Amino acid sequence: MKYYTQFENKSLADQLIQKALEYKSNPFMDKTLGAGKRIGLIFLNPSLRTRVSTQIAASNLGMEAIVLNMDKEGWALEMEDGAIMNQGKVEHIRDAAGVLGSYFDVLALRAFPSLTNKSEDSEDFILNQFIKHSGLPVISLESAIRHPLxxxxxxxxxxxxxxxxxxxxxxxxxxxxxxxxxxxxxxxxxxxxxxxxxxxxxxxxxxxxxxxxxxxxxxxxxxxxxxxxxxxxxxxxxxxxxxxxxxxxxxxxxxxxxxxxxxxxxxxxxxxxxxxxxxxxxxxxxxxxxxxxxxxxxxxxxxxxxxxxxxxx
Amino acid sequence: MKYYTQFENKSLADQLIQKALEYKSNPFMDKTLGAGKRIGLIFLNPSLRTRVSTQIAASNLGMEAIVLNMDKEGWALEMEDGAIMNQGKVEHIRDAAGVLGSYFDVLALRAFPSLTNKSEDSEDFILNQFIKHSGLPVISLESAIRHPLxxxxxxxxxxxxxxxxxxxxxxxxxxxxxxxxxxxxxxxxxxxxxxxxxxxxxxxxxxxxxxxxxxxxxxxxxxxxxxxxxxxxxxxxxxxxxxxxxxxxxxxxxxxxxxxxxxxxxxxxxxxxxxxxxxxxxxxxxxxxxxxxxxxxxxxxxxxxxxxxxxxx
Amino acid sequence: MKYYTQFENKSLADQLIQKALEYKSNPFMDKTLGAGKRIGLIFLNPSLRTRVSTQIAASNLGMEAIVLNMDKEGWALEMEDGAIMNQGKVEHIRDAAGVLGSYFDVLALRAFPSLTNKSEDSEDFILNQFIKHSGLPVISLESAIRHPLxxxxxxxxxxxxxxxxxxxxxxxxxxxxxxxxxxxxxxxxxxxxxxxxxxxxxxxxxxxxxxxxxxxxxxxxxxxxxxxxxxxxxxxxxxxxxxxxxxxxxxxxxxxxxxxxxxxxxxxxxxxxxxxxxxxxxxxxxxxxxxxxxxxxxxxxxxxxxxxxxxxx
CATH class of the missing domain: 3.40.50.1370 (Aspartate/ornithine carbamoyltransferase)
Incomplete structure (x- = not known):
C-alpha cells in the first residue's frame, strides 16, 4: 500500500481493522518497524486529535514524526500550475512537496475543502497535487472529501x-x-x-x-x-x-x-x-x-x- | 502522588527538593523511568520556559512529551456543564479531557485566571474540570491561583x-x-x-x-x-x-x-x-x-x- | 568551532563540504555523537525548510532538538541594553538568552533584519546580543546579513x-x-x-x-x-x-x-x-x-x- 486516502476494498479494510486491534492490545509489538524513518505531518488546517494520535502511532512504531503547521507558520501555498506568483502565496506546491519528499520517508497531509470551488474540492485537487509532486507514500489526515483514518x-x-x-x-x-x-x-x-x-x-x-x-x-x-x-x-x-x-x-x-x-x-x-x-x-x-x-x-x-x-x- | 498542583506538606516538599538536587547533579540517573510513557503538555496560555523545562525534564526520564498549544491551535474549550454550544467554543472540556486521558499517561496543564470571574478563578475551576474529566495524574504548569513548579x-x-x-x-x-x-x-x-x-x-x-x-x-x-x-x-x-x-x-x-x-x-x-x-x-x-x-x-x-x-x- | 555564523576560510569550508557529502551517503554514521545533548532552535522569524532540515540533522546525530517559535509564541524580546521595559516587549534578550543557555548544549537562532535600521542590521546586532548572553555554541539559521547553512x-x-x-x-x-x-x-x-x-x-x-x-x-x-x-x-x-x-x-x-x-x-x-x-x-x-x-x-x-x-x- 503506497497511499492511504480512501476505502479500497473489504479485504484490505478487514485486514487493517484486525491489525489495529492487535496494536490496541500490544501497542509496541512493532516498535522497531519504523526505526530510522521519518513521517512529516503537514497541516494546511488545524488539528489536535489527528495530530496527536498520528504522532503517537508513529512513535509506537519507532518512527520519528515532525509536524508542520503550514496554516500557522505563514507558508501559504500556490496550488495552480502556471501561476504568476506575484500575490500573497509564498511557495508553489510543486516546490514545497518536492522538498518534503526529499526530507521524509512518508508524508501525511490535512487539506480541507474550500467549500466554494465544488469541482476542485470534488477531485481532491490539493491532496492530489501533493501526491503527484512529493513522490512519497501519502496518508490522508482528512482531505476535501474523505477522512479515512x-x-x-x-x-x-x-x-x-x-x-x-x-x-x-x-x-x-x-x-x-x-x-x-x-x-x-x-x-x-x-x-x-x-x-x-x-x-x-x-x-x-x-x-x-x-x-x-x-x-x-x-x-x-x-x-x-x-x-x-x-x-x-x-x-x-x-x-x-x-x-x-x-x-x-x-x-x-x-x-x-x-x-x-x-x-x-x-x-x-x-x-x-x-x-x-x-x-x-x-x-x-x-x-x-x-x-x-x-x-x-x-x-x-x-x-x-x-x-x-x-x-x- | 497523583496530582502535583499545590504545596502539600513540608515532608513532601523536602523530599522533592532533595530529589531535584540529585537530578541536578545527575540528570540521567532515572533515564528509563518513563520509558514507553507519554506526557501531554496542554497550554491554554502561552509559555516558553515552562514548556521547554518540562519537555527537558520528561526527556531526562526517558518519557515522550507532546505539546498542545490549545490557545494557538484554535481549539477554544467550553468549560460550563450543560452549555448549549452554539457560539465560538469548539469542544467541551469533558470531551477534550476524556480524549487526552486516553492518549497519555500523565497530563500537564497551564490555565491562567480570567481575572474577571473571582469565584471561578479562586476555586481553580478550569484545572479542576480538567482533572475531573481526564482521569489521569495531572501536573499544574500554572493554574489560576498557583504555580507549584x-x-x-x-x-x-x-x-x-x-x-x-x-x-x-x-x-x-x-x-x-x-x-x-x-x-x-x-x-x-x-x-x-x-x-x-x-x-x-x-x-x-x-x-x-x-x-x-x-x-x-x-x-x-x-x-x-x-x-x-x-x-x-x-x-x-x-x-x-x-x-x-x-x-x-x-x-x-x-x-x-x-x-x-x-x-x-x-x-x-x-x-x-x-x-x-x-x-x-x-x-x-x-x-x-x-x-x-x-x-x-x-x-x-x-x-x-x-x-x-x-x-x- | 564554537560559532557557525559565517564563512571562515577555504580549508574549513572544504572540510565541511566533505563531511556533508559523507553524511549524505551515510546519514547515521555518527548517530550517537549528540546522545544526551540538546539543541534549541530559536526562531524570531518564520521557517519551514530551515527548521525541518536542522531538526533532521540533529536527529541523525542522536541529538534532541526543541523548537521555540518566539515570533508566534508571543514572547517579544527587548534587545536594547538599559531599556525601561514599560512597553510591549515581554523579556530582555539578556535574560532569555541566559535561560536558554542553561537549558541547552547548543543554540541555533533565526533573526531577520529590520530593513529599517541599517547600522544595527549591518553589525548583526540581534545575533551578537544572543551569542554574548547565552554563553553557548551558536549556529545561525539566517541572521540579518548572512545565511551560512x-x-x-x-x-x-x-x-x-x-x-x-x-x-x-x-x-x-x-x-x-x-x-x-x-x-x-x-x-x-x-x-x-x-x-x-x-x-x-x-x-x-x-x-x-x-x-x-x-x-x-x-x-x-x-x-x-x-x-x-x-x-x-x-x-x-x-x-x-x-x-x-x-x-x-x-x-x-x-x-x-x-x-x-x-x-x-x-x-x-x-x-x-x-x-x-x-x-x-x-x-x-x-x-x-x-x-x-x-x-x-x-x-x-x-x-x-x-x-x-x-x-x-
Missing part, C-alpha cells in the same frame, strides 16, 4: 461493539452553527457500506451527499423512521453538496436526544469529535452509556498505526 | 543559597504595566511559609493576597522596613485580589533597586522571569551578584523532573 | 554538479513583490568567492550589495553579458542596500528564463527556495533539467549535520 477508527469501534453480524448503521445529519465539510460523512458512508453494514442515511431534503459515497445505502428523510431499530447511530453535520457549501436548514429538532432513540433501545451513538453539545447531540447521550465517542477517539491511534505499518511493510 | 524551583534555589537555617524571605510587590495573575505570588507564599522560612510580604495597601496563601506571614506595608535584613527578596507584581484584577497603584518607587537594599546587605534577589527590567527590578540588581534569577530558571528543569518522577513511581 | 548547502550542490575545477558562478538579482533581506545574497557571494569560484554578480544599478561580501567578484550591470558561459546561475532578489531596504526596480525583464540562458547552454540554475514562480524564475527552468533547487534543499540537511557535528566534536 477517522472512518477506520469508526469501523474498529463498530467491530468491537456490534452484537450481530450485520448491524443496522444510521448516519444522521445534525444541526450546527457553521458550514461544515462533507469529508467525515462521505468517508463514514463509503467505509460502512464497503464493510457490508446495513446503512441508512437520514438528513433534511437538500442535504444529499455526493452519490459516489452513498451508493448502496438507504436514504430516508424521516429521521424517526431511519433511527428505528438502529444498532449504531453516527451523528454528523455537513453543509449542502448540491447547493455547494450552503447552510439550508437550522432545524433544532434534528439534534439527537434520548427521546429520538425511543424506538432504538440498543442504539449506540457515535461522533467523530469535536462535538457541539446540545446542538448536534444532547448531554444525556454523550454522558450516558450509549456513547462510543471516547472509544472512537482512542481508536484513532490504532487506526493510524495500522495504516502506517501497512505502508512501512 | 515555579515555587519548587524557588525553594530549591533558596536551599542552595541560604546561609542560615531559617532565612528571612521577603516577597515584595513591584510595579508592572499590565494586570498580572496572583499565581506566582500565592504559591511562593504558600511554599515558603510551608517550608518554614521566616516570611514577610510587602505591598501597597489594597494589594492584599488571598489569605489562604499568606497565613503565617508578616504583612508589612512599609517596603523599606520589610526589606531590612532580608536574606532573600522575591520581586513580583500582582493585580489586586479584593478589587479583583484591578491595577490600583503604579507607584514607580516600589521598583526594587540597590538603594532599597541598603539595609539588607546580604539579600539575594529572586524573580520568576520574564522580568520587566527597570520597571519591576533595576538592571544593576539583575546583572549583579545578588541575582538568583538564572539559578531559579535552571532549577525549573529539576523541579519538573522531581515532580514527574514522583508521579511515575 | 544555505550557503554551505549551495557549495555542496556546486561541488556535486561542477564540470570544471573553477566554474563560472553568476549571482543574478531577480524581481520580487516584497522588500527582501540581503542575507542569502551576501552569504552566497561570501562563500562562492571564498571557495575560489569565478564569481560575477549582476543587478540593476542601485542594488549594489555591501562590499564586505562582494570583494573579489566581477560586478556587471548587463545581465545578458553576465550570464554568458555561466556554469551556475544563482537567482535571488534583494532590496537595495545603499537606499536601505528600498525597492528601486520592478523591471520584469530581470526574471530568469530559458531565453536568457541562450548564451549559457551548460548553465545549471540555483535558488534557495521559496521561489516566486514566473516572477523570479520561469516554470520552464524550474521544471526542467537545469534546475538544482531540489538538490540544494535536500543538501540543507547535510549542511546542518556537518556544521553541528563540527561543533559537537
Amino acid at each position: 477517522q472512518s477506520l477508527a469508526d469501523m474498529i469501534t463498530i467491530d468491537e461493539h456490534k452484537n450481530k453480524e450485520r448491524p443496522k448503521v444510521v448516519l444522521t445529519w445534525a444541526p450546527h452553527i457553521k458550514a461544515i465539510p462533507h469529508a467525515v460523512a462521505n468517508s463514514f458512508a463509503e467505509w460502512s457500506i464497503g464493510c457490508g453494514h446495513d446503512v441508512t442515511i437520514t438528513h433534511p431534503e437538500g442535504y444529499e451527499l455526493d452519490e459516489r459515497f452513498t451508493h448502496g445505502a438507504t436514504i430516508e428523510h424521516n429521521q424517526d423512521k431511519a433511527l428505528a431499530d438502529a444498532d449504531f447511530v453516527y451523528v454528523k453535520n455537513w453543509s449542502a453538496f448540491n447547493e455547494y457549501g450552503k447552510i439550508l436548514c437550522t432545524d433544532e429538532s434534528w439534534m439527537l436526544s434520548e427521546q429520538k432513540l425511543s424506538k432504538a433501545p440498543n442504539a449506540q451513538v457515535m461522533h467523530c469529535l469535536p462535538v457541539r453539545r446540545n446542538v448536534e447531540l444532547s448531554d444525556e447521550i454523550l454522558d450516558g452509556s450509549r456513547s462510543l465517542v471516547q472509544h472512537q477517539a482512542q481508536n484513532r491511534i490504532y487506526a493510524a498505526q495500522a495504516a502506517l505499518s501497512n505502508i512501512l511493510k | 515555579q515555587s519548587l524551583a524557588d525553594m530549591i534555589t533558596i536551599d542552595e543559597h541560604k546561609n542560615k537555617e531559617r532565612p528571612k524571605v521577603v516577597l515584595t510587590w513591584a510595579p508592572h504595566i499590565k494586570a498580572i495573575p496572583h499565581a506566582v505570588a500565592n504559591s511562593f507564599a504558600e511554599w515558603s511559609i510551608g517550608c518554614g522560612h521566616d516570611v514577610t510580604i510587602t505591598h501597597p495597601e489594597g494589594y492584599e493576597l488571598d489569605e489562604r496563601f499568606t497565613h503565617g506571614a508578616t504583612i508589612e506595608h512599609n517596603q523599606d522596613k520589610a526589606l531590612a535584613d532580608a536574606d532573600f527578596v522575591y520581586v513580583k507584581n500582582w493585580s489586586a485580589f479584593n478589587e479583583y484584577g484591578k491595577i490600583l497603584c503604579t507607584d514607580e518607587s516600589w521598583m526594587l533597586s540597590e538603594q532599597k537594599l541598603s539595609k539588607a546587605p546580604n539579600a539575594q534577589v529572586m524573580h520568576c522571569l520574564p522580568v520587566r527590567r527597570n520597571v519591576e527590578l533595576s538592571d544593576e540588581i539583575l546583572d549583579g551578584s545578588r541575582s538568583l534569577v538564572q539559578h531559579q530558571a535552571q532549577n525549573r528543569i529539576y523541579a519538573a523532573q522531581a515532580a514527574l518522577s514522583n508521579i511515575l513511581k | 544555505q550557503s554551505l548547502a549551495d557549495m555542496i550542490t556546486i561541488d556535486e554538479h561542477k564540470n570544471k575545477e573553477r566554474p563560472k558562478v553568476v549571482l543574478t538579482w531577480a524581481p520580487h513583490i516584497k522588500a527582501i533581506p540581503h542575507a542569502v545574497a551576501n552569504s552566497f557571494a561570501e562563500w562562492s568567492i571564498g571557495c575560489g569560484h569565478d564569481v560575477t554578480i549582476t543587478h540593476p544599478e542601485g542594488y549594489e550589495l555591501d562590499e564586505r561580501f562582494t570583494h573579489g567578484a566581477t560586478i556587471e550591470h548587463n545581465q545578458d553579458k553576465a550570464l554568458a558561459d555561466a556554469d551556475f546561475v544563482y537567482v535571488k532578489n534583494w532590496s537595495a542596500f545603499n537606499e536601505y531596504g528600498k525597492i528601486l526596480c520592478t523591471d520584469e525583464s530581470w526574471m530568469l528564463s530559458e531565453q536568457k540562458l541562450s548564451k549559457a547552454p551548460n548553465a545549471q540554475v540555483m535558488h534557495c527556495l521559496p521561489v516566486r514562480r514566473n516572477v523570479e524564475l520561469s516554470d520552464e527552468i524550474l521544471d526542467g533539467s537545469r534546475s538544482l533547487v531540489q538538490h540544494q534543499a535536500q543538501n540543507r540537511i547535510y549542511a546542518a549535520q556537518a556544521a553541528l557535528s563540527n561543533i559537537l566534536k
Whole structure:
C-alpha cells in the first residue's frame, strides 16, 4: 500500500481493522518497524486529535514524526500550475512537496475543502497535487472529501461493539452553527457500506451527499423512521453538496436526544469529535452509556498505526 | 502522588527538593523511568520556559512529551456543564479531557485566571474540570491561583543559597504595566511559609493576597522596613485580589533597586522571569551578584523532573 | 568551532563540504555523537525548510532538538541594553538568552533584519546580543546579513554538479513583490568567492550589495553579458542596500528564463527556495533539467549535520 486516502476494498479494510486491534492490545509489538524513518505531518488546517494520535502511532512504531503547521507558520501555498506568483502565496506546491519528499520517508497531509470551488474540492485537487509532486507514500489526515483514518477508527469501534453480524448503521445529519465539510460523512458512508453494514442515511431534503459515497445505502428523510431499530447511530453535520457549501436548514429538532432513540433501545451513538453539545447531540447521550465517542477517539491511534505499518511493510 | 498542583506538606516538599538536587547533579540517573510513557503538555496560555523545562525534564526520564498549544491551535474549550454550544467554543472540556486521558499517561496543564470571574478563578475551576474529566495524574504548569513548579524551583534555589537555617524571605510587590495573575505570588507564599522560612510580604495597601496563601506571614506595608535584613527578596507584581484584577497603584518607587537594599546587605534577589527590567527590578540588581534569577530558571528543569518522577513511581 | 555564523576560510569550508557529502551517503554514521545533548532552535522569524532540515540533522546525530517559535509564541524580546521595559516587549534578550543557555548544549537562532535600521542590521546586532548572553555554541539559521547553512548547502550542490575545477558562478538579482533581506545574497557571494569560484554578480544599478561580501567578484550591470558561459546561475532578489531596504526596480525583464540562458547552454540554475514562480524564475527552468533547487534543499540537511557535528566534536 503506497497511499492511504480512501476505502479500497473489504479485504484490505478487514485486514487493517484486525491489525489495529492487535496494536490496541500490544501497542509496541512493532516498535522497531519504523526505526530510522521519518513521517512529516503537514497541516494546511488545524488539528489536535489527528495530530496527536498520528504522532503517537508513529512513535509506537519507532518512527520519528515532525509536524508542520503550514496554516500557522505563514507558508501559504500556490496550488495552480502556471501561476504568476506575484500575490500573497509564498511557495508553489510543486516546490514545497518536492522538498518534503526529499526530507521524509512518508508524508501525511490535512487539506480541507474550500467549500466554494465544488469541482476542485470534488477531485481532491490539493491532496492530489501533493501526491503527484512529493513522490512519497501519502496518508490522508482528512482531505476535501474523505477522512479515512477517522472512518477506520469508526469501523474498529463498530467491530468491537456490534452484537450481530450485520448491524443496522444510521448516519444522521445534525444541526450546527457553521458550514461544515462533507469529508467525515462521505468517508463514514463509503467505509460502512464497503464493510457490508446495513446503512441508512437520514438528513433534511437538500442535504444529499455526493452519490459516489452513498451508493448502496438507504436514504430516508424521516429521521424517526431511519433511527428505528438502529444498532449504531453516527451523528454528523455537513453543509449542502448540491447547493455547494450552503447552510439550508437550522432545524433544532434534528439534534439527537434520548427521546429520538425511543424506538432504538440498543442504539449506540457515535461522533467523530469535536462535538457541539446540545446542538448536534444532547448531554444525556454523550454522558450516558450509549456513547462510543471516547472509544472512537482512542481508536484513532490504532487506526493510524495500522495504516502506517501497512505502508512501512 | 497523583496530582502535583499545590504545596502539600513540608515532608513532601523536602523530599522533592532533595530529589531535584540529585537530578541536578545527575540528570540521567532515572533515564528509563518513563520509558514507553507519554506526557501531554496542554497550554491554554502561552509559555516558553515552562514548556521547554518540562519537555527537558520528561526527556531526562526517558518519557515522550507532546505539546498542545490549545490557545494557538484554535481549539477554544467550553468549560460550563450543560452549555448549549452554539457560539465560538469548539469542544467541551469533558470531551477534550476524556480524549487526552486516553492518549497519555500523565497530563500537564497551564490555565491562567480570567481575572474577571473571582469565584471561578479562586476555586481553580478550569484545572479542576480538567482533572475531573481526564482521569489521569495531572501536573499544574500554572493554574489560576498557583504555580507549584515555579515555587519548587524557588525553594530549591533558596536551599542552595541560604546561609542560615531559617532565612528571612521577603516577597515584595513591584510595579508592572499590565494586570498580572496572583499565581506566582500565592504559591511562593504558600511554599515558603510551608517550608518554614521566616516570611514577610510587602505591598501597597489594597494589594492584599488571598489569605489562604499568606497565613503565617508578616504583612508589612512599609517596603523599606520589610526589606531590612532580608536574606532573600522575591520581586513580583500582582493585580489586586479584593478589587479583583484591578491595577490600583503604579507607584514607580516600589521598583526594587540597590538603594532599597541598603539595609539588607546580604539579600539575594529572586524573580520568576520574564522580568520587566527597570520597571519591576533595576538592571544593576539583575546583572549583579545578588541575582538568583538564572539559578531559579535552571532549577525549573529539576523541579519538573522531581515532580514527574514522583508521579511515575 | 564554537560559532557557525559565517564563512571562515577555504580549508574549513572544504572540510565541511566533505563531511556533508559523507553524511549524505551515510546519514547515521555518527548517530550517537549528540546522545544526551540538546539543541534549541530559536526562531524570531518564520521557517519551514530551515527548521525541518536542522531538526533532521540533529536527529541523525542522536541529538534532541526543541523548537521555540518566539515570533508566534508571543514572547517579544527587548534587545536594547538599559531599556525601561514599560512597553510591549515581554523579556530582555539578556535574560532569555541566559535561560536558554542553561537549558541547552547548543543554540541555533533565526533573526531577520529590520530593513529599517541599517547600522544595527549591518553589525548583526540581534545575533551578537544572543551569542554574548547565552554563553553557548551558536549556529545561525539566517541572521540579518548572512545565511551560512544555505550557503554551505549551495557549495555542496556546486561541488556535486561542477564540470570544471573553477566554474563560472553568476549571482543574478531577480524581481520580487516584497522588500527582501540581503542575507542569502551576501552569504552566497561570501562563500562562492571564498571557495575560489569565478564569481560575477549582476543587478540593476542601485542594488549594489555591501562590499564586505562582494570583494573579489566581477560586478556587471548587463545581465545578458553576465550570464554568458555561466556554469551556475544563482537567482535571488534583494532590496537595495545603499537606499536601505528600498525597492528601486520592478523591471520584469530581470526574471530568469530559458531565453536568457541562450548564451549559457551548460548553465545549471540555483535558488534557495521559496521561489516566486514566473516572477523570479520561469516554470520552464524550474521544471526542467537545469534546475538544482531540489538538490540544494535536500543538501540543507547535510549542511546542518556537518556544521553541528563540527561543533559537537
